[in-house]
Ligand SMILES: Nc1ncnc2c1ncn2[C@@H]1O[C@H](COP(=O)(O)OP(=O)(O)OP(=O)(O)O)[C@@H](O)[C@H]1O
Ligand SMILES: Nc1ncnc2c1ncn2[C@@H]1O[C@H](COP(=O)(O)OP(=O)(O)OP(=O)(O)O)[C@@H](O)[C@H]1O
């Protein structure tokens with residue numbers, strides 16, 4: 001694709017994570033949106049965050065970008081390439097956003113400014129951030145649009161967002177996110193609002209970009225089938241915490257957490273007849289509740305007394321596989 | 336089953352009203368505005384009948400009697416006008432007329448305008464086009480001019496004043512409610528109602544009206560002030576009310592001739608209009624904000640952000 | 647397929663149904679038939695005319711031409727009043743549960759609204775226990791009766807919409823993507839509820855969706871739409887196993903499935 005390749009220190013690939021989140025917490029008043037997340041992403045790695053609506057996926061993504069506005073409060077640590085981001089000044093964060101971390105937001109219609117042409121919005125990134133000339137920026141914008149699969153980009157440069165379909169707008173958002181060649185791309189449910197044929201195209205595009213440019217990917221979704229299309233590693237979130245993590249196919253074939261298993265059972269793709277669907281009982285947890293034990297206990301088919309008394313720690317069930325359940329090992333072993 | 340059905344009596348709307356009142360109590364500016372308006376209203380309703388005669392009692396010895404002196408009793412505490420009539424008593428009697436004219440005008444214009452606006456917005460077609468043209472015409476003719484010419488021909492009585500002002504202010508409600516109806520009409524829940532088999536009348540009354548009324552109320556609140564000013568303007572031009580009927584506008588216009596000798600004869604009624612207008616404006620602002628669930632959440636209602644963000 | 651359909655009475659028969667929006671032909675000579683108790687799925691990408699089809703059948707939109715026979719009676723020939731009365735038998739559930747419920751009405755009022763319109767179905771004194779029964783049927787706690795929609799989650803709202811649609815004991819239920827605005831984990835709840843109710847009550851349904859994995863689980867017959875035309879129709883199994891049309895194949899290939907080898911795995915190989 002591009003002739004410019006990103007030069008990276010050779011030793012980075014050894015074992016140093018690109019992004020390292022530890023004990024991340026986000027609160028909005030009494031709403032405890034994220035309750036302590038630990039997550040490492042290696043350079044070039046693709047990780048999916050899976051969780052139901054309201055589990056804190058988007059808030060996690062925004063916290064990494066330093067985009068939590070007051071009254072939101074962020075605690076814990078987010079290290080990007082060895083630099084602590086929590087508590088950083090806006091100016092320092094701005095330097096990271098773009099070339100360091102970029103994000104594609106959940107709603108692509110809101111993410112684009114309706115009063116400026118698509119071309120202007122892409123060109124501006126280069127003229128403002130890199131001080132390029134307009135001519136140069138324009139050429140690069142055309143190249144980017146081509147890269148994300150917009151046919152005839154020259155003629156679409158002056159069009160406005162409303163003249164693009166949902167899928168094309170999402171492509172533009174991706175183009176803008178990768179414009180400064182980020183080392184980590186956060187994609188927050190980039191295909192939820194799109195239909196299957198368009199979704200398939202976008203997922204393919206993201207995978208391809210990630211592979212070609214070697215950037216790391218954090219992909220947020222509530223659909224495991226979609227997660228499997230783009231990511232190699234899976235992180236399952238429930239009530240603002242990570243409950244299970246590991247290589248995506250391994251987790252899929254052999255879950256070590258009741259919540260993950262329940263999610264699989266409720267996916268229409270996993271069964272042959274509707275009567276086999278097993279919806280998760282009960283309601284999502286109250287975001288302002290304080291849990292003494294496992295947050296999933298009220299809905300968990302396996303729960304015992306101990307579950308609501310004591311919060312489970314991460315149990316390593318196999319190499320690179322962890323689950324936050326008192327019965328993690330039993331689940332994993334199929335008992 | 337029996338116990339279940341007991342818990343299922345259709346809920347009353349009181350809950351919603353309560354929380355709205357709670358919100359009002361927590362907003363100092365809006366609360367003050369509401370108190371001022373209620374106070375003025377009470378004074379007008381209770382005081383006016385008692386002071387009717389006193390307000391029109393002339394006493395040439397007290398011409399341009401200075402304000403802030405209790406020598407002549409409290410009725411003269413705000414001074415007296417060119418004919419020696421006590422200002423305070425006149426203000427109180429004028430308040431009743433001002434509120435009556437403004438209130439009746441607004442109520443009439445709002446009811447008719449909103450009904451027409453919703454019907455014409457929902458049904459559309461010829462009626463809509465015709466109504467919009469008529470309202471265009473009313474809007475292009477300055478309302479003061481319209482009222483002036485009509486009242487010049489008709490006898491300037493309270494009823495005529497109200498009718499003329501109501502016609503002049505009608506287009507505002509017509510437009511606001513029509514515009515909102517056009518938007519609501521396209522919402523899915525209206526389509527769902529049609530799918531249920533509801534007719535136009537029922538959809539307008541049960542689905543659209545509850546969403547249009549809060550906006551109209553907000554506009555109406557604002558309009559009370561402008562109608563008061565319009566009525567004052569007419570009095571000022573001499574086609575408003577005639578003695579013994581008196582409103583704040585009339586008092587201002589009478590006092591104007593002696594402005595240099597007796598500022599109080601114009602300033603006090605002017606101030607009364609100003610304070611009422613300001614209070615109505617502030618309250619209307621607050622009503623608009625608190626009617627919007629997102630704003631209400633910011634203002635401290637119990638709804639969470641998620642709930643608030645939903646339509 | 648033919649023998650099966652012949653044996654049962656036809657509930658809805660659509661013939662040469664066409665709908666234009668100015669230059670756009672949203673429906674182009676649509677022909678299909680739904681038999682008693684059947685679940686017909688309509689699939690197709692965004693903008694293929696699925697919602698337009700639903701709305702035209704219910705006469706929420708005026709058809710440009712064609713016939714819609716509901717139990718032998720042409721709906722397009724009915725007067726406005728006649729159509730309103732017929733709507734009692736044909737109900738619809740809309741895609742977006744956040745938009746289809748009136749924001750200023752409690753769950754009780756929402757669910758009892760249909761009886762206000764069709765007064766003969768349930769006298770007012772029966773409303774409380776009928777609403778209670780419906781809430782129970784869709785699995786909502788009785789205490790929800792006094793709540794406004796803003797307090798409910800998407801899945802709960804869709805249950806309210808289902809309860810409202812069932813209030814009139816419809817004969818034909820049209821579901822326009824009833825779960826696509828919902829989270830996958832909640833989708834399963836709603837689907838299971840709908841299907842259980844369908845088995846209990848036995849209504850006929852037209853299920854609009856772009857989720858093929860879901861359609862495969864529940865539908866008896868499938869119609870594939872593309873740009874306002876039906877490109878393929880037949881029994882579910884046949885469509886999924888032996889798709890004949892290129893567009894159907896594209897749809898099937900685009901649908902992410904848990905069973906298949908994933909892109910990430912392919913990359914690995
Ligand atoms: N700005 C905010 N103010 C207050 N609460 C917020 C804010 N943003 C998010 N929340 C709360 O944080 C919780 C997690 O929200 P988040 O958006 O991360 O969910 P999500 O997992 O992305 O869900 P979805 O799949 O619906 O996008 C929710 O309960 C939400 O109400
Ligand atoms: N009221 C309308 N006026 C003009 N064009 C319309 C209108 N409603 C729909 N259309 C057009 O008709 C076509 C079919 O739209 P429709 O909403 O039926 O698609 P759909 O299959 O339901 O898509 P989705 O999966 O996005 O809901 C589209 O091209 C759309 O732009």
Ligand code: SF4
Nearest residue numbers: 294297300307325326
């Ligand atoms: S800890 Fe207990 S409640 Fe929590 S997931 Fe494991 S078994 Fe279920």
Ligand SMILES: [Mg+2]
Nearest residue numbers: 057058059106
């Ligand atoms: Mg989100």
Ligand SMILES: [Mg+2]
Nearest residue numbers: 696697698741
């Ligand atoms: Mg649709």
